[in-house]
Amino acid sequence: xxxxxxxxxxxxxxxxxxxxxxxxxxxxxxxxxxxxxxxxxxxxxxxxxxxxxxxxxxxxxxxxxxxxxxxxxxxxxxxxxxxxxxxxxxxxxxxxxxxxxxxxxxxxxxxxxxxxxxxxxxxxxxxxxxxxxxxxxxxxxxxxxxxxxxxxxxxxxxxxxxxxxxxxxxxxxxxxxxxxxxxxxxxxxxxxxxxxxxxxxxxxxxxxxxxxxxxxxxxxxxxxxxxxxxxxxxxxxxxxxxxxxxxxxxxxxxxxxxxxxxxxxxxxxxxxxxxxxxxxxxxxxxxxxxxxxxxxxxxxxxxxxxxxxxxxxxxxxxxxxxxxxxxxxxxxxxxxxxxxxxxxxxxx
Amino acid sequence: xxxxxxxxxxxxxxxxxxxxxxxxxxxxxxxxxxxxxxxxxxxxxxxxxxxxxxxxxxxxxxxxxxxxxxxxxxxxxxxxxxxxxxxxxxxxxxxxxxxxxxxxxxxxxxxxxxxxxxxxxxxxxxxxxxxxxxxxxxxxxxxxxxxxxxxxxxxxxxxxxxxxxxxxxxxxxxxxx
Numbered sequence: 317x318x319x320x321x322x323x324x325x326x327x328x329x330x331x332x333x334x335x336x337x338x339x340x341x342x343x344x345x346x347x348x349x350x351x352x353x354x355x356x357x358x359x360x361x362x363x364x365x366x367x368x369x370x371x372x373x374x375x376x377x378x379x380x381x382x383x384x385x386x387x388x389x390x391x392x393x394x395x396x397x398x399x400x401x402x403x404x405x406x407x408x409x410x411x412x413x414x415x416x417x418x419x420x421x422x423x424x425x426x427x428x429x430x431x432x433x434x435x436x437x438x439x440x441x442x443x444x445x446x447x448x449x450x451x452x453x454x455x456x457x458x459x460x461x462x463x464x465x466x467x468x469x470x471x472x473x474x475x476x477x478x479x480x481x482x483x484x485x486x487x488x489x490x491x492x493x494x495x496x497x498x499x500x501x502x503x504x505x506x507x508x509x510x511x512x513x514x515x516x517x518x519x520x521x522x523x524x525x526x527x528x529x530x531x532x533x534x535x536x537x538x539x540x541x542x543x544x545x546x547x548x549x550x551x552x553x554x555x556x557x558x559x560x561x562x563x564x565x566x567x568x569x570x571x572x573x574x575x576x577x578x579x580x581x582x583x584x585x586x587x588x589x590x591x592x593x594x595x596x597x598x599x600x601x602x603x604x605x606x607x608x609x610x611x612x613x614x615x616x617x618x619x620x621x622x623x624x625x626x627x628x629x630x631x632x633x634x635x636x637x638x639x640x641x642x643x644x645x646x647x648x649x650x651x652x653x654x655x656x657x658x659x660x661x662x663x664x
Numbered sequence: 665x666x667x668x669x670x671x672x673x674x675x676x677x678x679x680x681x682x683x684x685x686x687x688x689x690x691x692x693x694x695x696x697x698x699x700x701x702x703x704x705x706x707x708x709x710x711x712x713x714x715x716x717x718x719x720x721x722x723x724x725x726x727x728x729x730x731x732x733x734x735x736x737x738x739x740x741x742x743x744x745x746x747x748x749x750x751x752x753x754x755x756x757x758x759x760x761x762x763x764x765x766x767x768x769x770x771x772x773x774x775x776x777x778x779x780x781x782x783x784x785x786x787x788x789x790x791x792x793x794x795x796x797x798x799x800x801x802x803x804x805x806x807x808x809x810x811x812x813x814x815x816x817x818x819x820x821x822x823x824x825x826x827x828x829x830x831x832x833x834x835x836x837x838x839x840x841x
Contacts, residue, residue, distance in 0.1 A: 355782050356785070542689075550735045550738050554736060557732055557736045
């Protein structure tokens with residue numbers, strides 16, 4: 317009943333942070349805990365230094381453009397791969413290159429969800445937390461495969477090209493995204509090799525984006541750079557406030573054993589695990605569709621991590637599922653919003 | 665096509681509104697620059713060694729908390745907090761405006777409750793008297809939490825009770841989050 321009321325409150329447009337706060341306060345009152353403890357998780361938000369990656373990567377996104385890597389590389393390249401049907405050598409080469417480029421390009425897009433998932437899972441399941449770097453690297457393979465597989469579906473390829481074709485043409489003319497792809501590949505290699513943590517990657521990416529756009533390409537003035545920094549900071553502050561409140565939510569779910577009781581009720585077995593994975597996947601895709609990558613992870617992860625772990629699902633696997641699920645949801649939103657190409661031909 | 669409440673552009677037309685907007689942007693920009701700078705010093709220091717960066721973690725924690733809270737207060741004034749706009753887009757303008765007022769008033773009440781609990785936490789910290797960064801009292805860092813929530817409550821309340829012209833609905837392609 318309370319859940320339905322909260323969903324209704326969410327649907328009428330109450331900000332997400334307020335809805336999460338209401339959920340947590342209700343949980344605290346039901347568990348007869350001191351509601352003031354809610355504020356502790358907000359006060360301790362700053363202690364999770366890794367979360368600094370969120371405003372930094374938002375800054376990168378503000379400079380390069382929203383969903384820059386998705387728009388400039390993943391969908392256009394995947395669209396090309398979709399056009400090269402058949403199993404001739406050139407088609408196979410294009411598809412392999414698509415997988416490589418998409419995986420590298422999407423890597424930076426996934427830094428924020430990986431950091432957020434790690435922060436949430438450390439509270440929701442303290443004994444099963446995974447490193448954000450390992451999670452990101454592991455998630456790259458299915459993400460690249462998903463991007464290429466999606467591109468091979470005729471309808472998706474045509475829509476993607478109609479939306480992102482102009483960006484792709486701009487990329488060919490200027491060659492600048494090549495620089496950015498090179499930087500993304502270097503940064504991801506550094507993460508895979510263990511030379512850099514995700515916070516380092518976010519710092520380097522932010523400095524890279526600012527220096528190249530202001531000093532090398534002269535696309536932005538210092539005033540514009542400052543405006544973008546303010547916009548990124550304000551946007552990510554909203555996300556991090558939800559994170560702070562969600563940490564309390566994850567803690568109360570963990571401490572009260574609510575989800576443990578739920579998973580005990582579900583029982584254990586292959587059928588139950590498969591049913592859980594199906595429901596969790598649908599929740600994640602819906603979360604990514606409605607809330608986007610960041611809020612989607614923050615809201616759904618505290619729910620599914622404890623249940624999944626109690627059913628014997630691997631913690632790293634759950635993290636990968638979270639990242640891929642919200643990415644699919646976000647990508648679906650982009651495709652739904654996209655107009656169909658003129659003439660109706662999906663890939664013509 | 666989605667409809668959206670016109671943001672606070674109206675208040676930026678008067679000198680006071682412009683001054684407040686400039687102060688807000690300046691504060692956020694300064695906090696962002698400071699936290700980036702401190703993080704850079706810390707990461708370089710820890711990777712290459714030789715630099716005493718033990719203070720950096722405390723400084724980043726404090727700056728990150730301030731950035732989040734000040735940014736959240738600014739976001740409240742610009743209607744920048746994440747919201748789902750499912751129902752309001754399905755109803756006629758009159759009903760949508762009522763729903764928006766209701767959502768803002770709800771957010772104001774929740775923010776006020778959070779400000780109250782934040783104030784209690786600060787008062788508790790005042791009794792403990794803990795310090796960070798050698799001599800900075802912890803309550804002085806935490807005080808931003810109730811202050812920011814109070815500002816957010818005031819702003820949401822203002823949106824919720826604002827006269828109708830403020831709720832000009834505009835048609836805007838793809839503006840919803």
